[in-house]
Amino acid sequence: xxxxxxxxxxxxxxxxxxxxxxxxxxxxxxxxxxxxxxxxxxxxxxxxxxxxxxxxxxxxxxxxxxxxxxxxxxxxxxxxxxxxxxxxxxxxxxxxxxxxxxxxxxxxxxxxxxxxxxxxxxxxxxxxxxxxxxxxxxxxxxxxxxxxxxxxxxxxxxxxxxxxxxxxxxxxxxxxxxxxxxxxxxxxxxxxxxxxxxxxxxxxxxxxxxxxxxxxxxxxxxxxxxxxxxxxxxxxxxxxxxxxxxxxxxxxxxxxxxxxxxxxxxxxxxxxxxxxxxxxxxxxxxxxxxxxxxxxxxxxxxxxxxxxxxxxxxxxxxxxxxxxxxxx
Numbered sequence: 001x002x003x004x005x006x007x008x009x010x011x012x013x014x015x016x017x018x019x020x021x022x023x024x025x026x027x028x029x030x031x032x033x034x035x036x037x038x039x040x041x042x043x044x045x046x047x048x049x050x051x052x053x054x055x056x057x058x059x060x061x062x063x064x065x066x067x068x069x070x071x072x073x074x075x076x077x078x079x080x081x082x083x084x085x086x087x088x089x090x091x092x093x094x095x096x097x098x099x100x101x102x103x104x105x106x107x108x109x110x111x112x113x114x115x116x117x118x119x120x121x122x123x124x125x126x127x128x129x130x131x132x133x134x135x136x137x138x139x140x141x142x143x144x145x146x147x148x149x150x151x152x153x154x155x156x157x158x159x160x161x162x163x164x165x166x167x168x169x170x171x172x173x174x175x176x177x178x179x180x181x182x183x184x185x186x187x188x189x190x191x192x193x194x195x196x197x198x199x200x201x202x203x204x205x206x207x208x209x210x211x212x213x214x215x216x217x218x219x220x221x222x223x224x225x226x227x228x229x230x231x232x233x234x235x236x237x238x239x240x241x242x243x244x245x246x247x248x249x250x251x252x253x254x255x256x257x258x259x260x261x262x263x264x265x266x267x268x269x270x271x272x273x274x275x276x277x278x279x280x281x282x283x284x285x286x287x288x289x290x291x292x293x294x295x296x297x298x299x300x301x302x303x304x305x306x307x308x309x310x311x312x313x314x315x316x317x318x319x320x321x322x323x324x325x326x327x328x
Contacts, residue, residue, distance in 0.1 A: 039243070039250040039286045039295065040304065041216045041324070047073035047235050048323025050275065050309045051268050052192075058263040058307050058325070063277035068307040068325035075231050195265040195272045204319050205276050205310060206257050212321060213255045213282065216240075228321040229311065247289050254301070255282045263307060267314050274319070275309045277327065 046069045050056075054076040057067045208227055215223035219240055224233050243250055258279045265274040281303045285296035296302075309323035 039248075040252050040282070040284050041212060041236060041239070042306075043239055044304075044326060045073070046071050046323075046325040048232055048309065048321075048325075049074050049076045049229070050323050051076075051266075051271065051273055051311075053264075053266075053273070054323070058275045058277075058309075061261045061263050061277040063259050063261050063279050064263070064305055064307055064327040066328035068327055071323070071325065073235065074323075192266040192268050195267050195274065197262055197265050197274055201274065201319070202260075202276075205260070205274075205278075205308070208310070208319065208321060209257060209278060209280060209308070210255050213252045217251045217253065219249070232321055232323070243286070248286050248294065249289070250284070250286045253283045255280055258303070270314050272312050272314050273309060273322070274311075275307055275323075277305070277307050279303065279305045 048054075048071070050058075050071075054071055054074050055078060058064075060067050212224065212227050215227065216236065221233065221237060221240075224236055228236070258281055260276055260278040263275040263277050265272070267273070281301045283296075283298060283300075284302050285293050285298050288294050305327040307323075307325040307327060308321060309325075310319040311322040312319045
């Protein structure tokens, strides 16, 4: 005689399964929706070189009041050796607004653990009526209790001096000091000569903004080579190649300069640098090889705020784009 086993599912379990299935069905349409990703020159990332200030935060401006994001790609070494302008990385955290926090260096791990254990044991004894290390009963008298406290204080003082290394709290540097990075990559370096940016320079920056976007959309690498450093052209080429490998092409059109101001300008090693915060709007779409729009909108404009750094020989010459950083 064959006995049939029936699996019984409780009502709460069935209710939970129905809710999970409903949530999955509700989210299913969202997975097929196209997600607009930055495909303009640079792809919404921060890359390039700013000389000795590559890993230092540009000073905030009215256009970019919270500075720029850290450099993600650069040919400049992140931890340069002696003689490099922005010498050593900072160990002290800084706020998102570029203001350094006053941070205390941590003591030795052994001191942390030992002192924590000693204090914890002492507080535990006080709370439960035993006093520190036994209190009155463990020491035999009130005098013994005081002696225990004195010995514990001397021990703690010795441990702090022994393992704390006599470290002091960090002194915040003035905001905007040379080489000071809001994301912890730089300490003050040697003073650099200031560069005066003229109205002709600002017009050159705006013209480069428009011309680079046009050359990008046309995939015109020879034209980009006349407007950007070899490092930047290499990044642009890699991004265009990645789009092509996926059968896609990014087209940026109707670019309009909205607002801009100077963040900093300086001269070093025979070159002038200028970092400018720029806000501009555009029509940014990505198409397939047949011209069908697969990302973005051909009717809606998008706005971007970035910090562009330009470089030229100190003796004069044309400005070239050397870095792009996204505004925070």
